[in-house]
Every structure is written in structure tokens, then in C-alpha cells.
Amino acid sequence: MDFDVIVIGAGAAGMMCAAQAGQRRRRVLLIDHAARIGERIRISGGGRCNFTNRHISAENFLSQNPHFARSALARYSQFDFIKLVERYRIPYHEKTLGQLFCDDSARQIIAMLHAECDAGGVQWAQPCSVQSIERIDDGLRFELMTGHGRLRCQSLVIASGGLAIPKLGATPFGYKVAEQFNLPVIAPKPALVPLALPAEMLAPLQALAGASLHVATHCDAQPAAFREGMLITHRGLSGPAILQISSYWQMQEYGGGKRLPIAIDLLPGVDAAAWIAPHRHGKATLASLLAGHLPKRFAQEWCALHDWVKPLTEHSSRDLAEMIAALKGWALMPAGTLGYAKAEVTLGGVDTDALSSRTMESKTVPGLYFTGEVVDVTGWLGGYNFQWAWSSGWVAGQFA
Ligand code: FDA
Numbered sequence: 001m002d003f004d005v006i007v008i009g010a011g012a013a014g015m016m017c018a019a020q021a022g023q024r025r026r027r028v029l030l031i032d033h034a035a036r037i038g039e040r041i042r043i044s045g046g047g048r049c050n051f052t053n054r055h056i057s058a059e060n061f062l063s064q065n066p067h068f069a070r071s072a073l074a075r076y077s078q079f080d081f082i083k084l085v086e087r088y089r090i091p092y093h094e095k096t097l098g099q100l101f102c103d104d105s106a107r108q109i110i111a112m113l114h115a116e117c118d119a120g121g122v123q124w125a126q127p128c129s130v131q132s133i134e135r136i137d138d139g140l141r142f143e144l145m146t147g148h149g150r151l152r153c154q155s156l157v158i159a160s161g162g163l164a165i166p167k168l169g170a171t172p173f174g175y176k177v178a179e180q181f182n183l184p185v186i187a188p189k190p191a192l193v194p195l196a197l198p199a200e201m202l203a204p205l206q207a208l209a210g211a212s213l214h215v216a217t218h219c220d221a222q223p224a225a226f227r228e229g230m231l232i233t234h235r236g237l238s239g240p241a242i243l244q245i246s247s248y249w250q251m252q253e254y255g256g257g258k259r260l261p262i263a264i265d266l267l268p269g270v271d272a273a274a275w276i277a278p279h280r281h282g283k284a285t286l287a288s289l290l291a292g293h294l295p296k297r298f299a300q301e302w303c304a305l306h307d308w309v310k311p312l313t314e315h316s317s318r319d320l321a322e323m324i325a326a327l328k329g330w331a332l333m334p335a336g337t338l339g340y341a342k343a344e345v346t347l348g349g350v351d352t353d354a355l356s357s358r359t360m361e362s363k364t365v366p367g368l369y370f371t372g373e374v375v376d377v378t379g380w381l382g383g384y385n386f387q388w389a390w391s392s393g394w395v396a397g398q399f400a
Contacts, residue, residue, distance in 0.1 A: 003029045005400045006153040010037040012389035013372025014159030015113040020397025022120020032126040034169040038110040049106030052078040053383035054098035062247055062378045068352035069377045076394035078387050088112045099382045155367045155400035162346025162373040174374035181365045184351040186376045190343035191247040194238035195334040204305050208232045211295050216268035217245035220260045227268050243381050250347050261333040272324045283311045345385050349376040360396040371396040
């Protein structure tokens with residue numbers, strides 16, 4: 001069967017792209033190997049899908065080329081997607097930090113994308129596996145061998161996502177296609193992922209598993225700092241402040257240099273030196289003071305971990321300086337991450353140098369497009385990853 005466009009991957013980016021290409025009157029086939037479409041949308045945001053964020057700029061994304069996302073994000077912005085959601089009368093609300101969620105169910109976003117595909121006459125093939133892809137007709141078309149037989153198309157869009165949560169159907173398909181056509185791939189890594197702590201660090205914190213704290217995290221010389229919640233778990237640290245900084249911690253590996261610890265500010269917005277000064281010569285312990293800001297048990301364990309258990313008056317000026325420094329930048333070197341099984345997204349992917357930021361088409365293989373998470377563009381937590389999927393999918397849909 002012949003099509004103008006075949007899109008592989010019926011997730012966020014693939015459905016947006018297929019709908020747009022179809023509405024341009026291209027004959028489009030959307031393939032997915034999973035029986036159900038948009039599974040990642042369905043489970044996102046606790047079933048309510050944090051579908052975008054009111055405040056989006058290229059600074060909210062990690063990539064080897066931090067400017068790459070600008071074009072797509074400007075051409076199809078969060079406001080365009082919000083308009084689409086409003087056109088379908090899907091009720092939504094802002095939760096925090098500009099994050100927009102459905103009031104009722106993420107399934108409404110899937111139904112909306114399905115309806116947009118129907119409006120473009122998109123045909124579906126699912127579950128359908130793709131066994132091979134070849135260029136034919138002197139590179140003018142692609143031929144795919146699939147579970148639905150031999151298929152041909154002029155434009156081939158790879159929207160097969162990243163590797164997070166393999167049990168939801170994630171595969172390295174997109175990276176393999178890139179490699180087949182000699183497009184470079186930035187080594188994928190789990191991102192927005194809980195961090196594991198080394199055993200000697202974990203043991204004293206075990207008793208605190210379940211405790212949550214409001215902190216600010218940062219890493220290395222990165223300008224980004226995240227003032228959000230942190231959760232102590234049986235294996236290490238989680239919660240939004242940790243998931244956010246995990247992507248930057250993972251990013252350090254690309255430089256090939258030494259990995260630096262993450263830093264946790266336990267008193268965000270507080271001048272620790274000024275806060276501690278009036279108690280400098282008193283009988284209070286650091287733990288008792290900290291209990292005014294942090295959960296009591298955490299304050300006690302954290303001070304015991306550092307051996308700061310005596311009344312403050314018995315600590316030297318040097319101890320005090322160390323306390324202040326640790327409160328504002330507790331340096332923790334994770335043992336690793338909890339991996340793709342617990343990650344929300346994948347860092348790395350198809351190298352943006354190989355793609356046009358205006359069209360998402362390969363610079364060397366005409367007609368081959370990559371869109372969504374398979375590309376080396378990774379957003380912060382908070383609706384940024386879906387917006388990248390909508391924006392890059394929309395752009396590819398204008399040209400494929
Ligand atoms: P996506 O993964 O959505 O789709 C890829 C599709 O390709 C899938 O349907 C898959 O079955 C198919 N596929 C894979 N391999 C294939 C193959 N070999 N052959 C055929 N088909 C294949 N983001 C956000 O902004 N807000 C949020 O609230 C959340 N919440 C969230 C929760 C959880 C638990 C996870 C794991 C992730 C999120 N995310 C998120 C991230 C968000 O889900 C993600 O960035 C987008 O879904 C990426 O969209 P894509 O279309 O690129 O991939």
C-alpha cells in the first residue's frame with residue numbers, strides 16, 4: 001500500500017504530526033506496535049495529564065544544542081495547544097508553577113488527538129510491528145516491511161519516543177533507524193528519575209523514608225535551580241526537586257569529565273548565617289533550631305549524620321561555617337539513578353545537529369523526520385515534555 005506519509009509511533013508527537021499532515025490532505029498512515037494508543041498520555045500527571053505549561057522557553061529544555069527547540073516551540077506554542085484544548089471544551093486548571101492539568105481525565109487529550117487525526121483522514125495500523133525500512137526509487141520513497149505487509153511512503157516520520165517505562169512499550173526503535181541512516185545519536189540516559197544513594201548514606205536516612213521536605217536543588221555550574229519538594233525513599237531521593245536535578249546530574253556524563261555531586265539547599269530563601277547568628281552562644285542544638293523549618297526526625301538524623309549534636313555554643317566557628325555551608329548546599333553524590341523503569345523521560349537521542357530545527361527533517365536523508373522524545377531535547381518536569389512533543393510533532397506535520 002502507498003501513502004504520502006507514514007508516522008511510526010502513535011504517542012503525543014506522532015498523533016499531532018499525523019493529524020497535521022492529514023489535515024494538509026496528505027494520505028497518512030499512523031503505525032504503533034502497541035494495542036492501545038497514547039498510553040503515556042493516559043498515565044501522565046496521575047491520570048490527569050500535565051499537558052503543557054504556561055511559561056515555556058528554550059531554557060526549560062536540555063540538549064547538546066540548547067537553541068534547537070526554539071523554532072518549533074515558537075511556531076506551535078503552549079498557547080496554540082491551550083487553544084486546541086479549549087476548542088474541544090476540555091476543562092483544565094493550573095496546579096502550580098504554570099503547570100496545566102485536565103480537570104477530569106488524560107483520556108480526553110487522547111480522544112482530542114484521535115479526533116484531530118480523524119479530521120485529517122489518518123489511517124491506523126496497530127498493533128503493527130515494523131521489521132525493516134529501505135529507501136527505494138533512488139531515495140525518493142521508503143519501503144517498510146511490517147506486520148501489515150509491505151508499505152511505501154514519500155515521508156517517513158519517526159515518533160517512537162524514548163526508553164522510559166519499558167513496560168509501556170518503549171523501545172530503542174528510533175535510535176536504530178537513526179543509526180541505519182547514519183544519523184548520530186547522543187547516548188540515551190534515564191532523566192527525571194529518582195536518585196539512588198550509596199549504602200553508607202542510605203543507612204542513616206532509612207529511618208526517614210517517606211519524609212518530604214521543601215528544598216532547592218542545583219548541580220554543578222548549571223544555572224537551573226529547583227525549589228520544590230524532595231522525598232526520602234528506601235533507595236534514595238525522589239520528589240520533583242530531585243527529578244528535575246537528576247536530568248542535569250545525568251547530563252554531566254556527556255562532558256566526559258568528573259561527575260559532581262548535587263547540592264541541596266535545606267533552607268531555601270533563608271539566610272542561614274543570619275538565622276543561626278542569634279543562637280550562636282545559646283544552649284540550643286542545631287537540630288532543635290532546624291525542627292522549626294524541617295521535619296523533626298529529619299533534623300535530628302541530618303545533624304547526627306554530620307556529628308553536630310552538641311549545643312551550638314560548644315561548636316567552633318569553623319563548625320558553624322560548615323553547618324551554614326551544608327544547610328545551603330548539602331552535597332550528595334548519588335550512587336546512580338533508579339533507571340528507565342522509574343524515569344519519566346530519556347535524555348539524549350537523535351542528535352539535533354543532524355536535523356533541521358524548522359522542519360525536523362534529516363539534513364542528509366530527505367523525507368526522513370524525527371519528532372518528540374526520540375530527539376535530543378528533554379524538558380523539565382511540569383508539562384514541558386508534552387509541549388515539545390506537540391510543537392515538534394506539529395512542525396513535522398507541516399512538512400512531511
Ligand atoms: P511517546 O512515548 O508518547 O510515544 C511513542 C509511541 O511509539 C508509543 O505509542 C509506543 O508504543 C510507540 N513505539 C515505540 N516503539 C515502537 C516500535 N518499535 N514500533 C512501533 N511503535 C513504537 N510529560 C509531560 O509533559 N507532562 C506529564 O504529566 C508527564 N507525565 C509522565 C508520566 C510518566 C509516568 C511518564 C513515563 C512520562 C510522563 N511525561 C510527561 C513525559 C511524556 O509522556 C513524554 O515526554 C511524551 O509522551 C513523549 O511523546 P512521544 O510522542 O515522543 O513519545
